Amino acid sequence: MISVQGVVDRVGPTLLRTALAVEQADGLHVTDVVIAEAGRRAQVGAGDLVLGVAVASTQDAVALVRHCGAHGAAAVLLKPPYAARGAVKTAALRAGTAIVEVHAATAWAQLVWLLRSVLDAAADESDALHSAAFGDLFRLADAAAAVVDAPVTIEDANSRVLAYSARQDRTDPARVSTIMGRRVPDDVLARFRSRGVFRELSRGRTAIFVPAQKDGTLPRLIVPIRMGGQLLGSMWAVVAGPVPDERAAAFADAAPVVALHLLRRRAREASERRHSAELVRSVLEGTGSTRLAAAELDLDRGPHRVVAIDAQSDDALDGEGVRLSLLERLTEGVGKRPAIADLHGVLYAIVPDVDGWPTLRTALADLDGPLVGAGTPVEVADLARSRAEADEALSLLRTGLAEGPIAVHDQVWTVLVLHRAAVAANAAGVAAFGPLTQLIADADAGWYADTLYEWLRHPGDPRAAAAALSIHPNTLRYRLSRITARLDADLADPDTRLALLTQLTALRWQ
Structure with a gap:
């Protein structure tokens, strides 16, 4: 069984956002997905998610919400601007039906398939959606490779390799380095970026052919993976030369299936990240059971440091993007995955002092821009104190009282004493x-x-x-x-x- 908010969380913010939560719907379990078609009165039952496919005006939305509320629907799904209209929200409050906003560029057919997969997975009380309904990414890579008759990698929006097909021995050094490091090397990225590849990906091209390069890099056929107007990743095939239009189109046809898988993967990771962030907040604020939180976060018994990373920006949206990018970078290659939370525009990481902090410090020093304050190493029970020290060290950097992009509390003691x-x-x-x-x-x-x-x-x-x-x-x-x-x-x-x-x-x- 799953609630409306549970469905929204599993699908993820790329496609869905709760526009209005109502107390009456909080206790309802979602049972089915219903499509409200034009000219027909939808057969709505208790606990249904009703998709306002045919809604073309505020009046249509209000009428649909009232009808769904009368039959006990859990939520009505609407695209902008209707989900935010005051009349629609007022009707929903009176009807006791939640309103969920669907991203404007989302295809209703894809959303229906995805929602029903989420409900099936919830009914099984397992992660069957990841392992069965969406299939295995490596099998999808093999299938796409068979279509285009070339070795394929599936990569996320940050150029990390999520899966790859067989026959990678027939590629070039750039592909081998990519698979060995599970990420496209920076020099390879720079070469493709200079040729405008990522600019074309962001523009939504169906397929992009990149000729062979002078350094020996073989030609590539690249297909963007998109859903809801957002770029989720891409598929890269190492080809011998130009690909016939029919084969390129068939390769591109695999993208929607991969998109559903990546979306589910992103939603699952986002859910896990939110849970981890809540645990980190409780530890840093000294609330709740530190012992239980530390166990769930897999924190060792040895001393840990709290590291505060200032990733704020004058532009709120840009600042959020910077923090997300930093979060992705900081959870790679730093030994055990650090426990990280975003609090008021500052990223906080809890890392082991001996095995994690030196590596994380090196990774942060390689980044251009963020200011970093680190607290002293403490036992897990005293992490709130280390967080306060990290905040103090960060404030010295912000005001220019301490030098450098990184200030460690126990190393800037003279500045602290004077301040x-x-x-x-x-x-x-x-x-x-x-x-x-x-x-x-x-x-x-x-x-x-x-x-x-x-x-x-x-x-x-x-x-x-x-x-x-x-x-x-x-x-x-x-x-x-x-x-x-x-x-x-x-x-x-x-x-x-x-x-x-x-x-x-x-x-x-x-």
């Missing part, structure tokens, strides 16, 4: 009194505070203080004479120097 001391000092108002206030208020000499700060930081070493200010030592001595004349304080007294340095530090590090 915490400055925050506490400012909270106590230590810079609001004493002779320094008059010096800072002097509008004619903005260099007073900087000069005094560097002189106090480099006691007995005027050359180092001058170098920090990028001035000549004689200029430093002249400035100090001006400061001494204006500052009503004994700079020979060590306590006075310490108090002034504390005030200046509070002002500079606040």
Whole structure:
């Protein structure tokens, strides 16, 4: 048995989104899929998912929702813009029927097949949908290879190899490297990208032929795998030369079947990822049973670090894309798969200190852009503390107080001490009194505070203080004479120097 939300989760956000959840439908189990055709009153039963195939207006949608509610339907599936219309939602609330929005580019026929497969799998209480109803990806690769008479790989949208056919020994070094690494090598990707292959894939071409290249790379016939207007992946055949139109069309005809498999795979992974993310959140926030969460996340007993990765962007959609891309990259090749969650635009990863952190740090250093803060290694029960330390280290990077794209809490302790001391000092108002206030208020000499700060930081070493200010030592001595004349304080007294340095530090590090 499965609920409406369960169906939406299994199909995944590529095709379905819950537009309106109603309390009356939450307890219903979905029983069947019904198509509401034009000119016919759909035979709706309790628990049915009703597809508004013939809905062409808001009035049609409202009438269908009312009819379905009267017969106990679990949900009505509508395409934009009708799923978001206020009148439709009002009718659904009164009828006690949920509204699910279907992606505008989704083919209803494919959706019917997919929904019924989901219901069959739920009825069997197994993952039969993955292993039987969708078939095995490697068998599909073999079938596609037979159609095009060439070795084939099936790859996801990130150029990771999901399956490959037989006869790969008849290919070229680029294909061999791809299969050995289970991912298209960067140099091979660059060559195909320079020829506009991925641009053509994104435009929705049915089949793309790429001639042989000077480096010995054999010709390719490439077919995009799409559903609901979204590129899910592609099939790549290593061919001897141009392929006849009939054979290329037959090769492309395999794409919809592969698309259903990839969509199901993506939905299953998304569901697992959401569950894992909830467990990570509970561990990082110190809620729930840490022991049970750690067991489900397969965390070892040894020390772990929490790593905070800032992947935010000025554009919300672009930022989400960056985080998803980072998540894909960070779950590859880092030993045991790290436990990762996306919280408020920051990716948090829990990694073993010895076996995971060094590799993950190298992978993060190779990326261009994200700022990374890492907490100290702790036992699993103390991961909330390591998360707080990772956040603090990340904040130092964001404000420019720490250098580099990566700040490790136990390695930037001097910055942390000064920053915490400055925050506490400012909270106590230590810079609001004493002779320094008059010096800072002097509008004619903005260099007073900087000069005094560097002189106090480099006691007995005027050359180092001058170098920090990028001035000549004689200029430093002249400035100090001006400061001494204006500052009503004994700079020979060590306590006075310490108090002034504390005030200046509070002002500079606040």
